[in-house]
Amino acid sequence: MTLMAERPLISGTEPRGDFEELLGLLDELNVPNGYKAEIVRGSIVVSPWSKGYYRRVMRLVCSQLEPHLPEEHVIERSPFLYVFPEHERAFGPDIHAAHERVFETTSTHLDGEALSLVAELTSPSTRSEDLxxxxxxxxxxxxxxxxxxxxxxxxxVVYGSPSGKGYELRLSKPFGEKLDIPEPFGCTLDTAGFLPPGD
Structure with missing residues (x-):
């Protein structure tokens, strides 16, 4: 198997098998170092890990949001796979906040409905799906x-007030400005320090 940097590898061109089969395949997949795997639109997608300076950005996000977490929720940057069986998706977000009980399992498939926040740092290979x-x-x-x-x-860009039709709230700010984060966080995120080195 050949993997190209900044290009996702998708298992086939058409969605194959049911969601549980794909989860089983994902568990058995030997993902090369430097890559992560998710289930997107009925296919297993392998994409490269983040650039080095993304760590700084993720740390800044977590340190600002942690004091505003809902009760008994934790925020993580560790790679975990959240499943959404109803939508036949499984995502491994860059940053995620969830009720601490979701981690009390021996499974590698965590309940996506336990999430209070997801944050993604886009890369050329995953930007379209993130957006x-x-x-x-x-x-x-x-x-x-x-x-x-x-x-x-x-x-x-932050989305809030979810519904069956989508998010009802969307706010955006360029890096360097402050962005209001909706409830249940109800805080402001300072995006100073989110630019790459040298900018």
């Missing part, structure tokens, strides 16, 4: 806050 498919899935699953740090456009 489209994931917005709809997270909203319909009732994830209260979806934060997209668009590293290519250098702006932060």
């Amino acid at each position: 489209t498919d994931k917005v709809g899935v997270y909203a319909k699953a009732g994830v209260p806050v979806y934060l997209i740090l668009d590293m290519q456009e250098r702006q932060a």
Whole structure:
């Protein structure tokens, strides 16, 4: 198997098998170092891990949001796979906040409905899914806050007030400005420090 940097590898061109089969395949997949795997639109997608400076950005996001977490929720940057069986998706977000009980399992498949926040830092290979498919899935699953740090456009976009039709709230600010994060966080995110080295 050949993997190209900044290009996702999708298992086939047409969705195959049911969601449980795909989850089983994902568990058995030997993902090369430097890559992660998700289930997007009925296919297994393998994409490269983040650029080095993304760590700084993720740390800044977590340190600002942690004091505003809902009760008994934790915020993580560790790779975990959240499943959305109703939507036949499984995502491994860059940053995620969820009720601490979701981690009390021996399974590698965590309940996506336990999430209170998801944040994605876009890369050229995953940006399209972060801006489209994931917005709809997270909203319909009732994830209260979806934060997209668009590293290519250098702006932060936050969605809130999820419903069965999508998110009812969308706010955006260029990096360097402050962005209001909706409930249940109800705080402000300072995006100073989100630009790449040298900018």
